[in-house]
Amino acid sequence: MGRHADPPLEDLLRAANRGDARAYGAFLTAVTPIIRAVARARGGGLGPETCEDVVQETLLAIHDKRRTWREDAPLRPWLFAIVRHKVVDTFRARGARVHVDIDDFAGALAAEPEPDPTERADAERMIARLDPRSARIVRAIGLDGASVPEVGASLGMSEGAVRVALHRALRRLASLRREMVE
Amino acid sequence: MRTEALVRAMAADAGPVRPMWRALLAAVLAATVAAGGLFLLAIGPRPDLGAALMRPDPALKQLFVVASALAAFGASLRLARPEVAAPGGWGWALLAAPALAVAAFWATAAGTPVALWPTRVAGHGILPCFAGIGAIGLPILVATLGALRRGAPARPGLAGAVGGLLAGSAGACVYALYCTDDSPMFWGVWYAVALLAMTATGWLLGRRVLRW
Structure with a gap:
């Protein structure tokens, strides 16, 4: 797998926040499977389509809040905080109570990327x-x-x-x- | 829409982002200059401002509100981050201004006959103090919360409370240029009460408007 050879997420988001669209696309593409794995681990019972809604909502939150990452701070705690917040929040809004803990992210990082479900x-x-x-x-x-x-x-x-x-x-x-x- | 399509659209929206500290600083400064400037234009600073700031009591009063504003700025900036649930080192910085007020209050009280304490604490204008700090501070609070909304606070109420303290302190920095109640037995009590009220207002509003 080429994942280890890819530039670290820190480098991608740093470049993205300075206006590099290609780096930003790579960053979002790299974090999408992580978010999807967390959403499925926690809300899989609601079906892949609901999970994908949660993924998209979380991506939009990352987009909206990317200024709050400080370049001198580690990226993962920041990213995981947003993902946890949005996953819990959006499942709750759909009537499901979920709890996300740090082990989910360990699983998400190790998981093979799952395919995007069909059109939402x-x-x-x-x-x-x-x-x-x-x-x-x-x-x-x-x-x-x-x-x-x-x-x-x-x-x-x-x-x-x-x-x-x-x-x-x-x-x-x-x-x-x-x-x-x- | 597939997630990849959304990712493509978001990537096309990449652009240099303005860091949080700059957004917050710009909002607080602009609101302080606007609201404080209006106040000073309407009422004017105390006539003896330059000479007063050379005396210990007025200088301490000014130091108290400036220290409070600086610590609250750092703390609210930190609390606007999603992975941060506590003010950390800024929590200690937030204690500096109250510690200064308590120390100045007791040092003054110790040198004042007890019979005079009520007069000193009452000063000349408790209500003008509340009205002034509130009138300058509330517009600053609106601007502060507007800037913090662009953040992602893990604890909206706490971030709003510290934002309220920031706005109140910035307002008090301006009000102190007008106010002639210089005894620490006055401002150590009433400025502190006004700032606490602004903190509570920030907490109430923050819980609602800083959720994301």
């Missing part, structure tokens, strides 16, 4: 509640793999305007999820 209806419903232009931007970049300049060209927007709209759309998605479960 929830997330699609949430995107549909964005304004049409924001929804198009999120779909184009997320599903079609378009770049920000490409989206700008196809929608007749400047790159900066696409970035701002994407940023707002992600924040809105996070708050829509909170509203939905509360």
